[in-house]
Amino acid sequence: MPPTIHLVRHAQGYHNLSPENEKLPDPDLTPLGIQQCASLRSSFPHHAHLRALVASGMRRTLYTCLHAFAPSSDDDNNQAHLLPVIALDTLQEVSDAPSDTGSSIDKLKEEFGEKVDLSRMREGWNFKGEGSYFEPTLEKLATRARDARRALREIAAGLGDDGDDDAHVVAVSHGAFLHFLTEEWHGITSTYPTSWTNCEYRTYQFVDPTGQDPDAQLRETDESWRRRHGSLKVPSEEEQRELRQMMVRELAPFFKTRN
Template sequence: MPTTYVTLVRHAQGFHNLTTINQQIPDPDLTPLGRQQCADLCAAFPHHEKITHLVSSPMRRTLYTCLLSFAPAAAAGKVITALPEIQEVSNLPCDIGSSPKRLAAEFEPEVVDLSRLTPDWTDKGPDSPWQPDMAKLEARSQAARRYLRDLGAKHAAETGGKEDAHIVAVTHGGILHFLAQDFDGMNFQYGTGWHNTEYRTYVFADPSGLDPEARLHETKASWRRRRSSSAAGLTETEQRELRAAVSSKIKEEFGGPTAKPAAE
């Protein structure tokens, strides 16, 4: 059975990362250092030739990180799918995206596929699925994982079950913890435990494709590359406790209900 590999990547440095006041910049661009970080990642990434799909949050800093960091795949004709489910968590101006019309004027359709965007994908109000609310964040993260799993299954079908899928998804530090269902290293000051242009590779925990949550499991090679083989991750109890702390922090900053504890 072919394997679907999902490499999750945090975007390079944006202008909103420089100072708190810059968080008021709507949908900010990458800094010069951020563009250099993309060049460094492009030079260091060992699996460009294996990439079968490029996926990105529709925000400009993630789209440019994807284009620059995975330029060989883009040059080979891999179109970037803009996936609204993996946009960033908060409702600060820096974390609210641009209209589909503006993005269409900036990115050619043969480079970025914007077809999954609706006009209200930038609405993070209380009646929106994009509101920074714990239950909604987990729901859209689950939807994103299932979308990525479906991409892998489609690739397997198209290749007669002969080729693995290698999906790269470029997104944001906050939502990455929800996508991976892993709050290890979470830094509340910065809103993430991921560094700019950090990448980690996962497979689906249930290779049958029947898991409704489409849970991901980090590969041993990815874990060793960033932590060392002797390091231990959080236990399930520690993950639940940290998730509860994240839920309280989201309620404190954005309002809304605190999520119920995850089932054991």
């Protein structure tokens, strides 16, 4: 069976409380955000099948992953392999606002210690200026999303054969970037450029189970779509293109002018 990827938007951060708070650098979770993690932890049905935890290098995604999925002292010791959380710089949010710009790797090491694996984080990952790999242009966002999917596929493929043919991976990212990652644009409105709510999870599998697809495309599972939308029909490719155009219009203030 191909690996199952559960994508999660981080819990509420202080930057979510007001536009003014987007000036906060790499903000923490709010008390409500921590409660959202607890609710997700209690309702998530696949803990026993989890084989890896992944998150963007932002503090709010790392804490969401740790609060909602990491093993605690009350858990079965068989879940100890889920730590450390694998941090991926490619999963960070779209814009270059202070709230969407991460902390230095040294600071993350000091704060999270052995709970987070920072080996895939590159120096300068929190620079999003002109010429940077992380510069918020449409072309570079598409490239970064592809690279993030490839990394998730690589991580899933490297889990090894532990006798479980139903291996699951959790990856915690950000509302706007998750649309680029999944190439799904349904539910976006003219007032809010993401349909993902805080601490929401959706479930995906790779379109090509052989792992040869250079784009490592993901497709939401039927169960996940029905859980969210009931009998609503999945948007066609043409409808997805139109929805993407709306997303781009709403995110235009965060993109570089040449895009």
